[in-house]
Amino acid sequence: MALPQGPLEHRYQGEHPVRTLAYLFREDRLRLLVAVLAFIVKHSPAWLLPLVTANIIDIVVERRPISELVGNAIVLVVVLMLNYPTHILYVRCMHGSVRRVGTALRSALCRRMQELSIGYHSRVSASALQTKVIRDVENIETSAQQSADTGLAAVITLAGGLGVIALRVPAALPAFVLVVPAAALLVRRLRGRMRSHNEAFRRQVEQLSSRVGEMTSLIPVTRAHGLERTALLRVDGSLRQVLMAGIRLDLLNGHFGALAWILLQVIGLAFLTAAALVSYYAWLPVTPGDVVMLSTFFTTLTGSMTMLMGLAPIFNKGLESVRSAGEVLQAPDLEVNAGKAEVTAVKGRLDFEGVYFRYDGEGPAAVADFDLAVPPGETVALVGASGAGKSTILNLLIGFIRPVSGRILLDGTDMATLDLRSYRRFLSVVPQESVLFEGTIQENVGYGMGDVDSQAVRNALRDANALEFVDRLPNGLDTIVGERGARLSGGQRQRIAIARALIRDPRILVLDEATSALDTRSEALVQEALGRLMRGRTVFVVAHRLSTVRGADRIVVMDQGRICEIGSHAELLRRNGAYARLQATQMS
The missing domain is CATH 1.10.287 (Helix Hairpins)
Incomplete structure (x- = not known):
């Protein structure tokens, strides 16, 4: 079922949530009208029953023809029989509309999360966003359903009862x-x-x-x-x-x-x-039947009025959830790719020209005066103390954040003019903590690749040194890895992540502390797999352990967001500068 794009188009900030609710339900206005009409029919016994009861009492007291008694009974039976089909129609139209709006709202929230920048996601916790998608939308659905069910029942009972009283007494x-x-x-x-x-x-x-x-x-x-x-x-x-x-x-x-x-x-x-x-x-x-009718209506209408008064907290809870969802749907921190040039091929050349970046406009610069030319196929390692700016460079390279000043060129083209979604099809990232979803090994390796065949997956797993343990698993490629890969060891998860990168055949590869959390044996297997993955590609490596970057073509030593040394492992040791001091510290 194609979901409407509407929820992303509405102006949530500064708009009253009642108007927002009306906007969300705009596609279902006809269904809602049918639902209200069906509810009026199905709920009519609430005010019709006291009237018929009054008529029957008066017929008995006044000894009127028995045909009138039968006529009243038939009317009531017909109305009662109509309750079933009209109730089903009401549920289908009203509750169905509420469910559709909830589904569309959840879809819109998920779409907006994919569009929001990584900076936004670093500020807002994943659990808070999950709460908005699950709990807030559930509150909106529950509030809408309860308000409709209870509110319509109370209003129709009040209107019908007062109308009967106005006509009868x-x-x-x-x-x-x-x-x-x-x-x-x-x-x-x-x-x-x-x-x-x-x-x-x-x-x-x-x-x-x-x-x-x-x-x-x-x-x-x-x-x-x-x-x-x-x-x-x-x-x-x-x-x-x-x-x-x-x-x-x-x-x-x-x-x-x-x-x-x-x-x-x-x-x-x-x-x-x-x-x-x-x-x-x-x-x-006032007849004896009217006395009974008025007494019955007093209890019924008082209950309806009480129900209406009790709807306020339920309705307000739903409106607050509308505001909460609107915080995400109206968040301005978006990665804008519309209208930019699509990347159809990548050679792998990257040039950083005077790149400067500061987080939130406060504090010292995370990266300043960063100049680096990387030809296709070169492996560049970024090293330095924590807070030196290494991860910021990777985030700039991936396009998660944009330079405050300066520019980054991809094959000679300013990345600010490119559709970053198409660029990332030529890029793979192997992070420190590999992220797997709860599915099979084949699904995790081929994630986002469409119908990739099993042989291609096996080839990627073999090159990642993962096939030897996958073949020992009871279900092989169809083994479920568990939530976040919980059924695999750290080294196994990392080799699955490398296979995922290999099968995409990226032109640019980012390795962010890819072996720092592994034991010695797992690290050796992963390093061997990374050697195959890095071959013929432009590679950026971040590592705290300098032993893992010795083979890099160039090592960039960073300090407080600036480059302080560049060279190979041997060259930097001969200079006896910042890199040599880092080496001596780690070996001591």
Whole structure:
């Protein structure tokens, strides 16, 4: 099903979320109208039943023809029978619309996340974005459904009931207009008191949850020092507090619940008595059936008014989630590729000309006056202390960030004029911590490659020194690697990542601490695989361990964002400068 592109086009910032909701549902306006009409029919017994009951009572009391009794019964049965098809139609139209909007909104959020810059993703945690996609959209769906179900039921019951009263006993209408809202408000106030106590209890339960989580995380320390009893006493104290608070809450809820019920029943009894007296003394033309109808409507309309008042927090929760989703959908920090030249071929030459970059416009420059010409096929290693600017250079090279000043040329063309998505098809990155998804080895190696055949995957795995362990796995290429590759060792995950890079045959290769987290044997296997991967390509290597960059054509030594030395391993050692000092420090 093709999803609408609309959610990305709306102006969320500064727009009231109700208008945003109306915008999101604009494609489903006809379905929503059908849903409302279906709901009116399906919910009509709520106000029709008291009227028919009144008619039947009057027929019996006044000894009117039995045909009238049968006619009223048939009308009610027909209306009741219509409930099923109209309810299904309502659910299909209303709930279906809500689900479609939720799906389109999630799709729009995911699309926008792919368009947002890496700088944005470095500032906003992945868990916060995941919450917006899952929880916030779920809140919007739930709020929309509950508001529609409860709100329509309450409004239709009120409108239908007041309409029947206005036609049948117009003199009673002012009493309903005054008494029903007042009674609903009193009940709402009492329930509001209960809610505040419920929230206080919920916070205490959350504190208990935190204490239990603390206990479980400290179990190794607790066991190691024989502190099991101390840990249990801490949790037992919280359990006793929650127990006493729960009992107090139950008693308070009991008090308030009983008071609210008594209050509503007393008001209802007073209303019934008043209606009966009016009918008994014939002060107004009110029949015995009207007395029953008015009493029933009082309870029904008061409940509807209370439901409407209770919708506010549910609706507000949904609106807040609309604002939360809008923070991502309207985020301005986008990687703009529209209208730029598409990269169709890459030779591999890269030129950094006076590149300067500063994060967030504050603090010292991360990279300053960076000049470097890299011909096709050369391997360049970036070394230096933490914070020297090595990772910033890689991010500039990949296009995650743009230079504040200066420029980077790809085969002589300024990268600022290129569609970076097409450029990255010729680039592969092997990071320090390889990222695998929960799928098969074949799916991970061929990720994004379409229908790649098994032999090509096996060739890439062989060149990555990974085929020897893959063939030993029970299902070979079809082995599920687990979430983030949890079923594989660090060295195995890294060799899968190298195979993923190999199968793409990149012209530019970025190795970011690709062996730093591995043991000696795994590092040797990975280094051998990297040697095959680097052959004939332009390669940028970042490494803390200088032993891994000795074979680079040139080593660029960086300090505080600037180049302080360039040369081969042997040349830099002979100069006895910054690189030689780093070497001596690591060997000591």
